[in-house]
Structure formats: structure tokens, C-alpha cells
Amino acid sequence: MLKLISIQQLQMGMYIHQFCGSWLDHSFWKAGFVLDSRDDLQRLQRSNLSSLWIDSSKGCDLPEASPPAPTPTPTTAPAVELPTPRASMDEEVQRALKLCAHSRKAVMAMFQEVRMGQALEMQQAEELVVQIAQSVLRHPNALISLARLKNADDYTYMHSVAVCALMLATARQLGLSEDYIRLAGIAGLLHDVGKLTIPDSILNKPQKLSDSEFEQVKRHPEAGGAILRQSSDVDAVVLDVCLHHHEKADGSGYPHRLAGSQISLFAQMGAVCDVYDAVTSNRPYNRGWDPAEAIQRMSTWKGHFDQRVFQAFVKSVGIYPVGSLVRLESGRLAVVMEQHPSALLTPRVKVFFSTRSNLPLAQSVIDLAKVQGQDRIIAREAPEDWDFKNLEQLWNGLSA
DSSP states (O other), rough: EEEEGGGGGOOOTTTEEEEEGGGGGOSSSSSOEEEEOOHHHHHTTTTTEEEEETTTSSSSSOOOTSOOOOOOOOOOSSOSSSOOOOOOHHHHHHHHHHHHHHHHHEEEEEEEHHHOOOOOOHHHHHHHHHHHHHHHHHHHHHHHHTTTTOOOGGGGHHHHHHHHHHHHHHHHHHHHHHHHHHHHHHHHHHHHGGGSSHHHHHHTOOSOOOOHHHHHTHHHHHHHHHHTTTTTOHHHHHHHHHHTTTTTTTOOSSOOOOOOGGHHHHHHHHHHHHHHHHSSBBBTBBOOOOOHHHHHHHHHHHHTTTHHHOOOHHHOOOOSTTTTEEEEETTTTEEEEEOOSSSSTOOEEEEEETTTEEEEEEEEEEEETSTTTTTTTEEEOOOHHOSSSSSHHHOOOOOO
16 A cells, blocks of 8 residues: 655655655665665655655555654645535536636746746645636536647646646546645646746647757656755645656656656656647647547557556546547437546437438437437547537537
């Protein structure tokens, strides 16, 4: 069992699963070992680390009488109040549209301050995460789906908002505490802050990056870590996700080539959420994948993601996420409107086209969970194969 402990609680015989911080904060290159040296214990206690993760299934646990480690949460942001009333998809889309606009401005302002050499204002970030968390609680599909619809100029800012919302939803699916859920959201919001050090000419380049340009992009996790360490109240979990969201389970990621259990739970979550939003977003150099196509492709990537985390992520967005184009057994095409809370294969869909007559149909919404045995999804479809215009309007009801 993974446990977050303070550095003062570390004892001989414990299995160190993950350090909460950069390797620059201590002299150990990688975690994943049983602490069996008193010299190592003293080095860690003298380091800049304040906390780390242990795995009690592989080593000693905390003594029964030992008080739990303090939960590493910001002290300035209010906790998300529960329960938050559930809203309909239509209601929350309208709220989420305004929240996306507000979030874009807020993230842009925060990042502009960083560009000017100022430290991140963490209270501002924490307050924004609370608003996003409340939207995800009211309806998990609305904000996540809207934040995916970003243009090239907005990408850096809205990608941060989207990953924040995805991290919140995945953390809740994993059953984490409210404090850790909020921390996951803050980590998602700030995971790519290091890209502020990369010239826009590289970030927005419409062609494939050169090897030297890609090497420059690969430095953004450590650049982000340096930015975050300038703020005294940045939690170690947030720093960890910033540094390690490009690590891969098979050890082929960057910047530290961590593998398997050396990658923390939060960094594993960050990896999945970051990739999903990136591949489903339109970029200067390519068009984003259909959401269902992204889920299907990502599921085949061996050695990339932790499977437990990926499965929790899929449960939070669906096998056919909102906005996916699907073919029904009846021969009709539909766009996914909303996930069923407990059945991933039977979302609510809006039918609008017949593949048999090759003509549009009168639009109608069908809850596939209520018509089982009468119709079902048999395949996902690529929107570009049909050249549908403004497909997104079918599920969100918003004008282009």
C-alpha cells in the first residue's frame, strides 16, 4: 500500500517508492529500493525533501502509534464543499462555457506574470481549481468536453485547464481523498508551466520539429520544476507531476527515464491526462483525433501508461467520450452526448444521419441504456471520412 510520509517519519526497512521532489533536492537518482543503510537515512533527513512515498507491501510500515503524515494541501484555498448538486449536461455546458472563458484569462494572467519573472501566485491557482472541481462534480462531462475544443492560440492555456479537469475526474475515480483530488487538479493546471521557457516559434511550428527543437521541448519539465520551486507554497505533489508527466511505465520517457513503480501515482495520472488532451486537440501541425479513437489508440500503447490509472481514466471519460462519432447497429450515425454513470458502452447519443440512405435524419436523443436489445454502438467512425461540418454543435448546442 502506498503511503505519503514526512521525511521525519522515514525509518530503516521502509521501501521508498517515490521521492516528492526533483532529484536535485537529494542525492538519490532513482527511488524503488528498501532503505537498509543508516548513511542513506541520514542523507535523506539532511536533504531538501519534506515528504516521500513508501510502499508498505514491500517494506516496513509506519508503527501503529505513529501519527499520520500531514496531508500536503495548500492552506489558503477553501476545500470543495460536498455534496455539490448534480446538474444536467445542458445546464452545466452553459456554466462550463463561462468557466472556460474565465479560466483562460486567469491562466493567461498567471503565466504572463511568470514570463515577467514573478513567482506563481498559488492562491489564485487554487481558487481556480476549486471552481473547476465544482463543475466536474456537478457534471463530469461538460467542462472536460468543452475544454477540448481549443484553437492554436489558446492551446497552452486551455490545455492546462483541460488537464486540470481530467486530473480531478481521474483522482475521484481512483477514490482519492478530497485533499488529494484538489492537489491533483492543481498539478494538472500547472504541469506544463515550463513551456513558458520555450519560444512560441517552436511551440506553434506548423511542421515537424527538428531534433534540436525537440530536445529543447523535452527540457520543459525541469524548467517547470525550477519555476515552481520559486514559490515557497508549491506542494511536492504538484512539483512531482510537473517534473514527471512525460515519464513512461517502460522507462523510455523523460527527463529521468523513471519506470514502473518509480513513477508516482500522480505523475502516472498526469501522463494519461496530458496525452489524451494533446491528441484530441487541434494543433498547428495536425488535426486532433476523435475522442473514441484516442481512447482506442492509447489502449494499445504498450509500456506507456500504468494500466490501473488508464482504466480509471477511461471510466471517468468513457470508452466513447462526449463528442465521439459512432455507428449504431440500426445503420444510423450518432454523436455521443453524455456518459452513463455505470455503463461505459451505453451512453446517451444524438442520432442525425442514416448510412443506408446516405441522408440526414431528424435529430433525436436516445439513451442506449434504456433501449438495450433494440440498438447499440457497433463501431466508432472517423468524422473526416464523412466531412460533417460543425459536428461539435450536435452535442453542446453552441454556435460555431
